[in-house]
Amino acid sequence: MNLTFIRRPSGLQFGGVDVRELADRAGRTPFFAYDRAAIDARIRELRSLLPSGMHLHYSIKANPMPALVHCLAAWVDGFDVASAQEMAVALNAGAAPADIGFAGPGKSHDDLRRAVASGVNVHVESETQLRLVTALGWELGVQPSVAIRVNPDFQVGQSGMRMGGGAAPFGVDVGQLPALLRELEAREVALAGFHIFWGSQCLHAATVIEAQRQSVELVLRLASGLTDPLRFVNLGGGFGIPYFPGETRLDVKAVCEAMHDWLPGMRAGLPGTTPILELGRYLVGEAGIYVCRVIDHKVSRGKTFVITDGGLHHHLAASGNFGQVLRRNFPVVIGNRPDGVPRERCHVVGCLCTPLDRLADDIELPEAHIGDFIVVKQSGAYGRSASPLHFLSHPEPVEMLV
Ligand SMILES: Cc1ncc(COP(=O)(O)O)c(C=O)c1O
Incomplete structure (x- = not known):
């Protein structure tokens, strides 16, 4: 045959x-x-390069699939969420409320109510948001955890998408911060941290390094007038991935090596404050x-x-x-x-x-x-x-x- x-x-x-x-x-x-082993490997590799004590958060907006977020909950230190639904996904995956940051320029009353009731960190982006959060804290009988998202006074060069500097709906302008901090004090709310998000999809290591250095300088300047220590400082992320022919991979090793240079200065100025890197596409894209x-x-x-x-x-x-x-x-x-x-x-x-x-x-x-x-x-x-x-x-x- x-x-x-x-x-x-x-x-x-x-x-x-x-x-x-x-x-x-x-x-x-x-x-x-989605390949879970590839995500695990990406995070392990990144962690091997990051200075110890640098926390890694996953930005759920990049991919909110609950099963994937569930895997990530075991591999990262916290989550960045942009809505009450993303917050629910993070909490259902087992994240502690204190390790979740809720940022977004248009948080609704219902979003904020759920965030305050759950104890997640609300990154306020306006005086209106601050007033709502504190009123909800009184109404619900809880002390809200409030951080401020800052619209930085610097702008990065070669970033795929700029999200800070100049006029923006995101965060509070540096110039408006003193008034917001006074408002916070008057309302007897402690400040948990600052959040600076300067951009995303950046493939240029020198740009990421410069943005991180400038973020740290800004945070040290802002924190110098505070009496209580900050729990965390979220320095954004911005790490890009190559999508198109001719694009070169971000040199993450160089970015992490530079962290070893600026982190000691931040630790000296802000002892006990946790630095956070928040990444979406770089982890899962x-x-x-x-x-x-x-x-x-x-x-x-x-x-x-x-x-x-x-x-x-x-x-x-x-x-x-x-x-x-x-x-x-x-x-x-x-x-x-x-x-x-x-x-x-x-x-x-x-x-x-x-x-x-x-x-x-x-x-x-x-x-x-x-x-x-x-x-x-x-x-x-x-x-x-x-x-x-x-x-x-x-x-x-x-x-x-x-
Ligand atoms: C506040 C904030 N955090 C994180 C991200 C995630 O960015 P990426 O997926 O590029 O890391 C974004 C994206 O727009 C964002 O606005």
Whole structure:
């Protein structure tokens, strides 16, 4: 008998699992998969570089999947939350209220009530927020834990997204702080800490180092007029990850080495105060993929379109519509045969009826067939939760931890 074996082309491995096997586990496409071992490894590596005593917080906005946050609760020292729902996810994952910071320019009365009742640290960003928090403390019979988010008086250079310096809805301008501190004193509320968030998605080590140095200088200046010690100082994060061709990885080793230089000065000026680094995408962004399926392949006026069952309603960032000035392609491969031939130049699009729904423009890939898996890498942060899931009423993507 002549048996001929046809070898299945090797597929993309993610978390040690072939992408076709992942699709079987998900039960349908599209889906997001997150690799918990990769997140663990990223955090271990970072911790080995950080000076001892530097606390690491995870910013839940990057990816609020409860199972993922549950894993992170064992690996980080606390969480940054931006809503009462994110706060509930952190508390349900077992985080202590004292290790949760609630920041955001538009906290509602209900958000604040739940935060004060739970005992999390409310990072107030205006006089209105301070008044509400103290009134809620009286009403609920608890001493609220209040920190101040400061809009710094410096602005960083090459950051992906600036979130401080200049006029901003975030935090309290340095010039307005003395009045807010007097208000705090008059209301007999202790100040737990300061929070300075200068920006995010920065790949330039010298910029991160400079922003951290300036944050520490600012905090030392602000704290010099205080009588009571601060419990913590949250120095923001800003660590970026490479998404696009030509981007170079942030030199985290250099950033951490610089911490060894400025931390002793901060400790001397603020004995007993815990420094906090808060990171979102750097911890989880590279540990996630988005997988959708090719449902059509067609040519229009000489251009090839690979049409998928996914799109911007699941992954706004990959479509280029989540704050990118110039649209560039996230890394995209055909998951079931990444090295397949022949290859073709094509446009990978989603299933929505809008020209904005693009997953990759003018990219060279193995010739796509209906049923192939399109995999978008670097999708562990700002994916599902940062997308307009209900636009055009298609099904939501599955999410799973591998
Ligand atoms: C206050 C605050 N903390 C943390 C983050 C997380 O940023 P990233 O995911 O880039 O680390 C953001 C992002 O906008 C933020 O506004």
